[in-house]
Amino acid sequence: MHISDLAFLSTIFVLDIMKKHILTTTFTEFADDSELSGSDLELLKSARTAAKNAYAPYSKFHVGAALKLENGIVVIGNNQENAAYPSGLCAERVAIFSAGANYPDFAIDAIAICCITESANGKPFSPCGACRQVLGEYENRSKKPMRIILGGMRGSIYVINSLKDLLPLAFDGDLLKK
Numbered sequence: 001m002h003i004s005d006l007a008f009l010s011t012i013f014v015l016d017i018m019k020k021h022i023l024t025t026t027f028t029e030f031a032d033d034s035e036l037s038g039s040d041l042e043l044l045k046s047a048r049t050a051a052k053n054a055y056a057p058y059s060k061f062h063v064g065a066a067l068k069l070e071n072g073i074v075v076i077g078n079n080q081e082n083a084a085y086p087s088g089l090c091a092e093r094v095a096i097f098s099a100g101a102n103y104p105d106f107a108i109d110a111i112a113i114c115c116i117t118e119s120a121n122g123k124p125f126s127p128c129g130a131c132r133q134v135l136g137e138y139e140n141r142s143k144k145p146m147r148i149i150l151g152g153m154r155g156s157i158y159v160i161n162s163l164k165d166l167l168p169l170a171f172d173g174d175l176l177k178k
């Protein structure tokens with residue numbers, strides 16, 4: 001056998017044991033408020049109000065979150081900054097930890113998140129990785145998909161049906177169960 005045949009065979013072998021996975025994600029874009037369902041718009045409006053009350057003197061990046069529990073209660077949060085920067089917390093986690101503390105027995109159906117910023121040009125912004133991880137924990141806890149509504153003060157809105165679409169291959173807490 002010639003050396004080039006060997007190289008060819010080894011390439012085939014490597015291709016044979018490798019598995020390439022392609023992950024896709026899906027979300028729906030709505031042009032503006034008028035296209036959104038009544039309940040999603042109501043939740044987004046609560047997030048906008050929350051954003052206006054954010055405490056963000058350092059970044060000036062005001063974020064609001066509003067989540068709807070299965071019992072219909074809406075819990076809001078906004079970013080809370082601190083002179084010792086890492087001591088602050090994102091809006092999403094303020095909201096979700098508040099829901100976890102006050103309504104531990106109720107699943108979360110949906111969360112709307114929005115920011116007030118000039119630079120985003122009315123386009124929605126996406127939550128940071130740490131907040132995705134935390135939202136994922138509560139989606140698992142709720143045992144049902146959490147609908148995520150991302151918007152600005154105006155402009156287009158993204159609706160995502162589950163945290164799994166925002167954080168594929170997430171760290172799975174089941175690994176910690178003995």
Ligand code: THU
Binds near residue numbers: 056063088126
């Ligand atoms: N922030 C949020 O509230 N949510 C996010 O998902 C990303 C960032 C806040 C944290 C900080 O107060 C400011 O935005 C700038 O990072």
